Amino acid sequence: MSTTLPPSPIDAEAPAGAPDPHAAAPDRAGRPDRTTGPGSARTAPWGADPYARALRAGRGPLFLRRNDGWLLPLDVERWCSRADAADLSALHRCEGPVLDVGCGPGRLVAELASLGHRALGIDVSEAAVARTRRLGAAALLRSVFDPLPDEGRWGTLLLVDGNIGIGGDPAALLDRAAGLLAADGLLIAETAPLDVDERVRVRLDDGRGAPAGTLAPACAQEAAAEPFPWARIGAPALLRYARARGWRTAAQWSAEGRTFVSLRRPRRPVRERRARISSHSAESANSEAVSSSQLPR
Structure with missing residues (x-):
């Protein structure tokens, strides 16, 4: 059973396909672009062709291409299908x-909604959010680094x-995820x-360019062509990062050739520990200043 929370902004979503007027435009790392206001053009690569084109078609080919020509295939057909056995695991x-997230x-x-969970999807792609809403699910056009509803109260965060x-x-x-989860919340990551x-x-590369007889908007062509940072990380490396930041391993498993790790939120997230250290330092400095001011001259 899902945890009941008081009503929040996700309980009153915009109509299917409607743009979110409050979402900040994300940058190429998925972080919000703080220099642009609501309604500005979104130029994150995931919001441009060829990704949007692949989602509209429901199929690839689509790749992440490194400068040296190395390609990582993206499984668009699986993403656009129903949840499979590995997803359900x-x-x-x-x-x-x-x-x-994403x-x-x-x-x-x-699928989560059908299982009785209150669930929200976030993505920096307008095409992805529109398709999610057409399924009757809740979604916002946001980066994970944007302000989000119910921060610090989510029971589970997915990174698959x-x-x-x-x-x-x-x-x-991982630090951002810790700030979003409730105490003892669960992070499930596919590695x-x-x-x-x-x-x-x-x-992003579909190996074909724009369809014959069409021209993608200049901003979309530029966004799809510009490189952006990405990471590939296996379970051993993720667990090293997690342990160093106070996360606790809950489980590891494989299903249908895919690998997953679940982690419990640190009892005190990194940013909270840093805030306490800074606060303690400030209090110490203030205490010393007061004591000095009270000394006889």
Whole structure:
């Protein structure tokens, strides 16, 4: 059973396909662009062709391409299908309300709703959010680094389909996840099947360019062509980062050739520990200043 929370902004979503007027435009790392206001053009690569084109078609080919020509295939057909056995192996472990980071076309959010969870998907792609909403699921056009509803109250946070690579900095993503989860909340991450820990800059590539007789908007062509940071990380490396930040391993498993790790939120997230240290330092300095001011001259 899901945890009941008071009503929040996700309980009154915009109509299907409607743009979110309050979402900040994300940058190429998936972080919000603080220099642009609501309604500005979104130029994150995941919001441009060829990704949007692939989601609308429901199929690839689609790749992440490194500058040296190395290609990582993206399984668009699976993303646009219903949740499979491997997905369900993760979803059945979810607890309470669930935040699906990088929800894509929404198969997991829709399945979670059918399982009785209150679930929200977030994605920086307008095409992904529109498709998720067409499934009747809740979704917002946001980066994980944007302000989000119910921060610090989510029961489970999902990072599947390679989304542990968002921003190219798994440690920063773990810190952000800790701030979003409730005490003892659960992070479920899909990892690379190999023992790998690499940071790369990649481009989205469908190997075909724009369809014959059409021209993608200039901003979309530029966004799809510009490299952005990404990470590939296997379970051993993720567990090293997690342990160093106070996360506790809950489980590890494989299903249908995919590998997963679930982690319990640190009892005190890194940013809270840093805040306490800073506060303690400030209090000490103030105390010393007061004591000095009271000394006889």
